[in-house]
Amino acid sequence: MWKAFNRKRIGYAGVLLATGAASYHFYNETTLKKRRLQPYRRHLATFSPDLFMSETHSDALNTVQLEASSNKPHTLWTPPSRGDLLNMLKGHKDEPPFDILIIGGGATGSGAALDAATRGLKVALVERDDFAAGTSSRSTKLVHGGVRYLEKAVKELDYGQYKLVKEALHERYTFLQIAPYLSYQLPIMLPIYKWWQVPYFWFGSKFYDKLAGREAIESSYFLTRGKALEAFPWLNKNKLVGAMHNDARMNVAIALTAISLGAVVVNHVEATRLIKNEDGKVSGACLRDTLTGEEWTINTKGVINATGAFTDSIRSMDNVKNDNIVAPSSGVHVILPNYYSPRKMGLLDPSTSDGRVIFFLPWEGNTIAGTTDSPTELTYDPMPKEEEIQWILDEIRRYLSPDIKVRRGDVLAAWSGIRPLVRDPSAKNTAGLVRSHIIHVSDSNLITVAGGKWTTYRAMAKDAIDKAIDVFELKPINECLTETAKLIGSHGYSKTMFIKLIQQFGLETETAQHLANSYGDRAWAVAALSKPTGKRWPVFGQRLSPFYPYIEAEVRYAVRREYACTLVDVIARRTRLAFLNAQATLESLPYIIEIMSEELGWTPEKQIQEFDKATEFLFTMGLPRPKEKLTINKVQIESAKSSEHEDIYSRSRFQPEELASFQKVFSELDVSGDGRIKTANIDKALAFVGYSIPGNVLNSIMTDAKLDESDSIEFEEFLEIMSGVKDLKESQFKNALFDHQPDKHEQKRIPIERSSGGV
Known part of the structure; x- marks a missing residue:
């Protein structure tokens, strides 16, 4: 037994040694021993000898000592400062030019920088704002294979949609491998409302599993009504599996990993103009630090445009006559309290009132719901429209139990992201939008990568770098390694x-x-x-x-x-x-x-x-x-x-004198004596107790209370309405949100932003 135990320990030690050797080999061979770029890489890839990188760390270490060497984390790489990166970006006269300059620090741009760095190319990236400042931080957070695309592929016999699903399933699997701490599996329920949908969704789900092959996360299966109600007490569903991720932090991890492998990646630097050589080919750009206003030029063998929704702005720098290829589409999401969804299961409803798909997912301790899909104007800071927020809430009401009241005031945050749907400028028919991504090379050799989605960012980046190597005649040292290269933070991570x-x-x-x-x-x-x-x-x-x-x-x-x-x-x-x-x-x-x-x-x-x-x-x-x-x-x-322990979702509690006042007003309006008042008289009742409310706000309150279709209401329902009114009255920053009229009735004008911890 003792020998067996020792053999097991030796086996574990062997695995650990092999893992450490492999990690060392990856960093050593991939990042430090590329002889052609050795001086360039030596300046970047400096490893900190200690975990703790400043005096502040040692203070904490003295207070809480690490107990055992086996528990100590491995040595962490220390990234260069932004100032060092700026100096590298400016370069020196005697240095060779960059192989590639990438404009855009979203998922695709950062992924392209990482891809190029793993191949041993000298690459730079500039981002006008911050990493993931645009669409990359405003996604649904769901890494999915595209069930709807598969449905279209079958119905319309569209091979392009089939390839899109196949690619997305592969990239979903890769997501979970290269960044296990930022991505995790999430079961997704699919609602079944009619009996004939059972075989339809069952066969479709199994086809989806078959298409995923070995890269399937978990096979789909049918849930009985009882089992479904255990997970979602108000639903009857069929189950699929997707993956959730933290999009902005994933983007930052990609950028940091690219820097660790030798890329010069800098945020808050914009490209103001493209530079062309005597042959009319793009050979550099004028850059400006948006924080200091400093300007300089950079020489490069080629430029990749990966600016997402703002693709056309860089294309117009290349040629003012270029037609726009981006058709911006707005996707609105709302954040609701965590009690709106189970912690470990999401929902996909493909049968919304207008045929769109809506997701309902647990995320970061809250619930995220969305999304809409409507044409929009291109702007740096898109605003969510109230009608789109209301549409999402209306759809949520459709599949929740009637006793669960979805209130506008429960919305904790709402945002709009712009999807960069594109038309392929090389296609003869430019009327149709491309759901997959495109790689386009202009006459001046500007490479544009556009379209696609978060799930396929790595594939998009790979295709862009493949094209750059061909067009710019580059000589990479390696093939693409991003399919297996783990992102910063993954090497020493464990679930415990x-x-x-x-x-x-x-x-x-x-x-x-x-x-x-x-x-x-x-x-x-x-x-x-x-x-x-x-x-x-x-x-x-x-x-x-x-x-x-x-x-x-x-x-x-x-x-x-x-x-x-x-x-x-x-x-x-x-x-x-x-x-x-x-x-x-x-x-x-x-x-x-x-x-x-x-x-x-x-x-x-x-x-x-x-x-x-x-x-x-x-x-x-x-x-x-x-x-x-x-x-x-x-x-x-x-x-x-406000107290730290105040419940942001607490319902208003009425004082005895308030209840007496409400009861008196209600009795005066109850002319028939049946314990009900007509909904047409609610505005009068509110006025009697001291509130002046616009009609649209009253309608919103009635909708939240699910009383908008009632001809009359009982006293308890009247209290529900008054509760919503008082919630807003007692919300924080009330002086900024209310018009106070200091008359004897304490009248207040209620804005549409009604809140119970939300906005």
Whole structure:
């Protein structure tokens, strides 16, 4: 027995040694021993000898010592500073030009930079705003194979749709392999409303499984009504499996991995003009640092345009006569409280009222619902339209139990993302939009990669680099390695590492799980930056908001190690707070500004500028715009009034005198004496108790209470309406959201943004 035990231990040790050797070989061979680029890479690929990278880390280490060497995380690579990257981007006269300049730091652009770096090419990337600042951070967060595309492929005998599904299924599998901490499996239920749909969806799902082959996550299966109701108590469904991911953090991980392999990737740098050589071919670009205004030029053998929805702006730099190929489409999503969905299962409804598909998924502790699909104008900061938000809520009401009231005030955040649907400029018929991606080469050799979706970003990047190697006559050292190359944070990650974080840093369980699932093995470095709470528990990790597990250390880490330069970078793309709860984010801004000011040396004037830009961004995330300008001091004062333990979803509680007043008014309007009043008299009842409400707002309240189709209501239903009114009255920042009329009735004008913790 002892021998068997020793053999097992030796076996485990062998596996660990083999894994370590393979990791060392990958980093050593792929990143450091490319002789042709050795000087270039030596400047970038510097590995920190210690996990802890500053004095701040050692403070935390002294407080909470690492207990055993077996629990210590592996050595972490330290990324170069943004200043170092800018110097490399500017280069020197005696240096050879870059092989490729990529414009656009979304998923596709960052993926292309990573792909080129794994092949040993000298590549640079510039992003006008921040990584994932556009569509890449505003997705549905679902990495799916495309069930609807498969349905179209069968019905229309469309081989193109079939290939799209096949590619998406493969890339979904790759997602889970290269970034296991940022992506996870999520069972998806498909509603079945009619008996004939059972065999239809069953055969379709099995065909989907067959198409996925070995790369299937889990086979689909039929759920009986009872089993379905156990998962979704109000639904009768059939089950599929997709994968969820954190899109913005995935984008940042791709960019950081590209940098670790030698790419020069810089955010907040825009291309203002393309440079052409004597032959009329693109050979460089004029760049500008949007933070400092500094300008310079860069020489390169070729340029790839990966700017997503803004593809046509770069194409017009190449040739002002180029026709637009992007047809922007708006996709609106809303965030609801977590009680709207099970924590480990989502829902897909392919039978909405107008034939569109709607997803209903748990994400980051809340519920995400969407999406719409409608033509829109191209803008940097798209705003969600109220009618699209209402459409999503109406669709949710269709498949939830009647006793669950979907209220507009439950919307914690809402945003709009622009899908860059494209027309292929090389096709003879340019009327149709392409759901897959296109690679187009202009007469001046500008390569444009456009279209596609998050799921297929890696395939798009590979195709773009393949084309660049051919067009620019480059000589790569390797073939594409991105199908197996793990992203930053994946090498030392395990599903149980959050337990070690709790044991070694005294973090809350929710915080430790969040750090592990957001940073992978980098969670050690983030936790080491955390400040003591001054409490018995948790020991470290001061929350940015009492409602979410984001901590102050993440802000410091984002600035020091993830190139966060602005307040919006932190609240939207390093943390996801702005996408989860616009109001909670607003309340957290003063604290985040304080931390970033310490890290970046912001002046009071700079703090105000960043606050103003952040609040403008939050208005695009569903935060109501107040009549008076918000200031840092005003937010601090209002936030201090609310208790940390206040339930943001609490229902209004009426005082005895209020109930007596409501009962008196209700009795006066109950002329028939049957305990009901006509809905036509509700506005009168509200006026009697001191509220003046516009008709459209009253309709919204009635819809939320599911009383919009009733001719009359009972007293309990009247109280439901008054509860919705009072919820808004007692919401935070009420002075900014209400018109106070100080007469004897305390009349208030109610805006449409009705809230019970939402916006």
